[in-house]
Amino acid sequence: MTGFWDGDDQLLADLAEAVLAAREVPLRLVDAGKAAFAWHTVDAELAALAFDSDVEPAAMRAETAALRAMTFVASHATIEVEVTADALLGQVAPPRSGELLVRQADGLVRTVQVDALGWFTIRPRPTGLFRLELTQSTGPRVLTAWTSL
Incomplete structure (x- = not known):
């Protein structure tokens, strides 16, 4: 026993x-995990990552691109982003002014302005997981998928 x-x-x-x-x-x-399920964005339209130069196969290139490019697509807006060493440079289409929140998974939130041509700069660039939340005078808020650089 x-x-x-x-x-x-x-x-x-x-x-x-x-x-x-x-x-x-x-x-x-x-x-x-908490950030992914936050209800403060329940009315926002999700913009899916439609293109990421780090993921797409290089058809004819022998080496990787110097800049990483990403495109997030929603029904009312497209957010295009290029990643540099110290910043995210981007443009919203169709172009119009607005506000872009940069939400990091650690809870840090920053606000950047989108000019009348849709251009914006996020400096310094986010670290770790982040998502973008676009608010413009017309159309629904647009929220990108969580992304990591």
Whole structure:
């Protein structure tokens, strides 16, 4: 009978270890999970990542492009972004002024202005997971998918 009780003790020890390991989830993952399910953007239209130069195959190029380019598409707006060493440079189409929130998974939020031609600059560029939220005078708010550089 001794072996039977040893098995239960081992099972309880394994369960205790599993519970402790679950408590050790990195804070950045917890923050990213909370940000992904925040209700403050429930009325925004989601802009899907339609193009990413880091993912698309290079048809005729022998080397990678110097700049990374991404395009997010929603029914009312397209957000095009180029990634430089220190900034995100972008344009909204159709062009009109507005405001762009840069939301990082760690909770940091910055606001940049979009000019009348749709141009914007985000400096310094975001680190880790981030998403963009566009608000313009007409049309719904547009929220990009979470993206990482």
